[in-house]
Amino acid sequence: MTDQTAHSIWEAVLGDLQLQVPRPSFETWLKGTSGLSLSKERFVVSTPSAFVAEMLEQRMYSLINQTIERTLGTKVELSFKVLSPDGPTMGEANERSHTGKVLNSHDRNISDSSPARLNPKYVFGKFIVGKSNDLAHAASQAVGEGPGTTYNPLFIYSGVGLGKTHLLHAIGHELRSKGISPIYATAEEFTNEYISAIREGKAEEFRSRYRSAQALLLDDVQFIIGKEQTQEGFFHTFNALHMAGRQIVITSDRPAGALSLLEDRVRSRLAGGLVVDIQPPDLETRLAILRTKAEEIGMAVPQEVLQYLAERVHSNIRELEGGLNRLNAYAQLSDRAVTMDLVKGAIADILHSARPRRVSDQQVLDAVCNYFTIDENTLKGRRRDKPTALARQIAMYLMREEANMPLTAIGRFLGGKDHTTVMHACQRIGDQIAIDSHIRREVHNLREALLAPH
Ligand code: ADP
Ligand code: MG
Numbered sequence: 250m251t252d253q254t255a256h257s258i259w260e261a262v263l264g265d266l267q268l269q270v271p272r273p274s275f276e277t278w279l280k281g282t283s284g285l286s287l288s289k290e291r292f293v294v295s296t297p298s299a300f301v302a303e304m305l306e307q308r309m310y311s312l313i314n315q316t317i318e319r320t321l322g323t324k325v326e327l328s329f330k331v332l333s334p335d336g337p338t339m340g341e342a343n344e345r346s347h348t349g350k351v352l353n354s355h356d357r358n359i360s361d362s363s364p365a366r367l368n369p370k371y372v373f374g375k376f377i378v379g380k381s382n383d384l385a386h387a388a389s390q391a392v393g394e395g396p397g398t399t400y401n402p403l404f405i406y407s408g409v410g411l412g413k414t415h416l417l418h419a420i421g422h423e424l425r426s427k428g429i430s431p432i433y434a435t436a437e438e439f440t441n442e443y444i445s446a447i448r449e450g451k452a453e454e455f456r457s458r459y460r461s462a463q464a465l466l467l468d469d470v471q472f473i474i475g476k477e478q479t480q481e482g483f484f485h486t487f488n489a490l491h492m493a494g495r496q497i498v499i500t501s502d503r504p505a506g507a508l509s510l511l512e513d514r515v516r517s518r519l520a521g522g523l524v525v526d527i528q529p530p531d532l533e534t535r536l537a538i539l540r541t542k543a544e545e546i547g548m549a550v551p552q553e554v555l556q557y558l559a560e561r562v563h564s565n566i567r568e569l570e571g572g573l574n575r576l577n578a579y580a581q582l583s584d585r586a587v588t589m590d591l592v593k594g595a596i597a598d599i600l601h602s603a604r605p606r607r608v609s610d611q612q613v614l615d616a617v618c619n620y621f622t623i624d625e626n627t628l629k630g631r632r633r634d635k636p637t638a639l640a641r642q643i644a645m646y647l648m649r650e651e652a653n654m655p656l657t658a659i660g661r662f663l664g665g666k667d668h669t670t671v672m673h674a675c676q677r678i679g680d681q682i683a684i685d686s687h688i689r690r691e692v693h694n695l696r697e698a699l700l701a702p703h
Contacts, residue, residue, distance in 0.1 A: 252286060254581045257546045258320060258574065259284025259294060264368050265316050270309070272366065278304050285330060289582055292317060292325045295332040302329035322575045366433055367425070371418035377541060379534030382412055385525040389416040389498075393423030396464050396496035400523035402487075403498045407527035408690075409697040410565030413500040417466050420498055424464055431464035431496075436472035436483075443482045459486045464496040471501045475622050497522075502694055503620070535559040535569055542570055548577050550587050557592055561600060565697065572600070608651050608699050610662050616699050617644040620691075629664030642674035643692060649675045651699055 259282070267275055281297040282305075296302040305313065306329060314327050373393070378386050385407075391399045405413050417433070424431045434442070446455035459465070465486070473479050490497055530538065536559045543550045550573075562572045579595045580587045618625050621640040628641055641663065648659045649671070656668040656675075663671075681688040 252284075253547065254577060255284035255287040255292065257284070258287065258292075258317075258578070261320050261574070262313070262316050264370050265320065266313065268366055268368060269312065269316070274309075278309065285332075287325070287578065287581070290326055292321075292327050293330050294327065296329050297332065299331050302331055305329060320571070320574060321578055322571050323578070367418045367421045368414075369422075371415040372422050373419045375541075376412065376415055376419060377534060377538045379530055379537065381528040381530045381534055385412070385416060385527045388523055388525050389420050390423075392496060392498060393420045396424055396427075396429060397494045401494075401496055402491065402522035403496075404501070404522060404524045405498070405527065406501045406503060406524070408529065408565065408694045409502055410567030411527045411529065412566060413502075413527065414468055417468055417498060417500055421466050424496075429463045431466050432459065432462040433466040433468070435468040436470045439467060439483065440473060440476060440479045443479050447478075455482075456486070460489045460493075462490060462495065465490055465498070467497070467499045469501065470499045471503055475619075502698065529564060530566060530569075532559055532563075535563065535566075538566060538569060539573055542573050546574075546577060548573070548580075548587065550576075551589070553589055554587055554592050557589065557596075561596065564693075610648055610652050610654055610659070612699060613644055613647045613652055614662075616695055617647065620695055620698070631664075639688075642678050643688075643695065645671050645674040646678035646692070647695060647699070651696065 262284075263279060263282070266279055270279065278301055281301065283295050285293040285295045287293075294305075296305065310327065317327060318324060373386075373390060376382075376386060385405050388400055388403055389405070392401075392403050405416060407413055421431050421433050443455060446452050467483075470483075473483055487497060536555055539550075539555045539559055543555065554576075558572055558576070559569070562569050576587060576592065576595065580591060583591075585591050614625060614628065617623075617640055618628055621636065623637060623640050627637060628644060632638075644663065645659050648654045648662070649656070654662070656671045659671045660666040660668045678688070678692065682692055683689075
């Protein structure tokens with residue numbers, strides 16, 4: 250049924266995959282595919298040949314499946330059906346189902362995949378501007394129009410799912426339309442590439458490639474924190490580009506001042522440009538976003554339904570989109586129109602899937618240590634200086650709230666602390682969240698990082 254839904258969902262999935270898969274692989278394997286049909290159990294994707302179907306199954310099945318899950322918010326079984334490019338289906342015999350093969354991690358090489366890795370949907374024209382993001386938007390536009398001349402570097406930060414990557418890509422598109430080719434990379438890719446360049450004795454190539462960039466767009470720079478060697482590499486690249494007047498745009502999920510481990514010299518240059526943040530969107534903006542996205546996927550949704558959804562999903566825009574996609578799928582699958590009744594019946598599903606999973610104690614610990622750049626032993630230890638104590642208390646709070654752990658188990662997990670200590674920490678952080686916007690933001694960011702699909 251519902252070919253249109255399958256089609257638009259697969260388009261969204263492809264947009265996402267394009268960012269995850271090296272360009273040559275994307276072009277070869279994914280480009281000619283399309284969404285055929287979607288039912289409760291199964292999502293069928295068409296491929297132009299049996300060979301492509303086989304490759305996708307063997308090499309990319311779990312990646313694709315995860316991406317679908319993230320887009321749709323539910324589990325479905327993925328299968329491929331061979332359709333010759335302009336002919337009819339070659340028959341049921343060609344429909345394949347997954348056989349449980351494990352994905353091989355494929356080489357990532359961003360050098361030749363940079364341009365394609367700009368998501369075509371992330372353009373300024375599709376960015377809804379509201380009070381929460383207008384500064385970041387204006388600064389990004391200024392940089393797109395006059396790279397290297399206005400704000401350099403431009404530094405954008407916010408919690409997850411609030412539009413950093415979207416703006417960064419929009420700048421990239423704008424630059425490319427002016428004939429300037431930026432290098433776009435996530436800090437994770439930058440790191441991987443840097444490390445393997447060094448390992449393979451190709452450090453010089455790495456350097457000259459980055460240093461000849463006409464502009465550098467680096468996403469999620471927080472990933473580099475604490476990786477000393479990469480920080481060093483980043484600093485030199487940054488410095489060379491900055492001296493040459495090339496535009497640099499950096500995003501992060503935490504404020505510049507909190508990039509505690511980026512060396513001072515980098516930090517002072519970061520502060521020399523412009524730092525803008527994006528706040529969670531207000532109701533009005535959420536409504537505008539929902540309305541636009543609904544139109545985009547050709548979904549007729551009454552105003553009151555949009556309002557209802559906007560009031561209930563407020564943490565971030567990715568979840569807002571996810572909620573709408575799920576609602577769409579739900580309506581299609583149950584063959585009903587999108588009405589208040591339908592939404593009220595499905596709201597638990599819609600909201601529930603937006604919060605994908607409970608997290609484990611270790612995940613909380615990793616996230617907190619990573620966020621505050623504290624090592625695990627210190628956090629589990631006895632140190633009581635202010636930053637360590639705060640990080641520890643936040644870890645306790647999140648283990649309680651997000652991992653649902655008993656107080657005693659939390660105490661045990663964190664190096665044998667007494668359960669009353671844990672209780673006190675949970676109460677204290679709970680109180681602080683109510684009165685201290687700084688702590689509220691830290692906890693919000695951590696929670697988002699924990700619950701975001703990876
Ligand atoms: P971040 O990088 O901050 O985690 P993204 O840029 O990936 O967030 O945004 C998450 C999703 O929300 C993307 O699909 C993006 O297109 C969408 N989005 C974010 N902000 C806006 C906006 N202001 N208008 C329209 N869509 C937005
Ligand atoms: Mg991002």
